[in-house]
Amino acid sequence: xxxxxxxxxxxxxxxxxxxxxxxxxxxxxxxxxxxxxxxxxxxxxxxxxxxxxxxxxxxxxxxxxxxxxxxxxxxxxxxxxxxxxxxxxxxxxxxxxxxxxxxxxxx
Numbered sequence: 001x002x003x004x005x006x007x008x009x010x011x012x013x014x015x016x017x018x019x020x021x022x023x024x025x026x027x028x029x030x031x032x033x034x035x036x037x038x039x040x041x042x043x044x045x046x047x048x049x050x051x052x053x054x055x056x057x058x059x060x061x062x063x064x065x066x067x068x069x070x071x072x073x074x075x076x077x078x079x080x081x082x083x084x085x086x087x088x089x090x091x092x093x094x095x096x097x098x099x100x101x102x103x104x105x106x107x
Contacts, residue, residue: 006032012106015040017088022106029103033095035059035088043085048099050078057093061086 009021009032017039021032041059053075061070063084070076078084
């Protein structure tokens with residue numbers, strides 16, 4: 001299949017207040033996140049390169065030793081194996097992230 005409706009993709013809820021819808025290709029993954037206000041993004045790292053953007057709402061995001069408020073119209077990059085985490089600052093925050101290689105650990 002080559003075309004998808006985001007609202008029909010399988011979803012997971014890794015922590016309370018965060019819902020993620022997953023789309024996997026052969027060499028990359030895309031994840032569509034919806035976060036409640038004050039939902040935590042636990043600090044973590046992974047071997048995947050990650051690029052994301054906030055579509056609506058806002059998050060406070062720490063990547064390594066840098067912390068920023070990320071709002072619509074802004075993007076961010078997380079290199080492989082760098083610790084990152086944060087918190088959602090507004091209700092119904094929507095984020096899109098791409099990962100390479102594919103996030104097989106989330107299938």
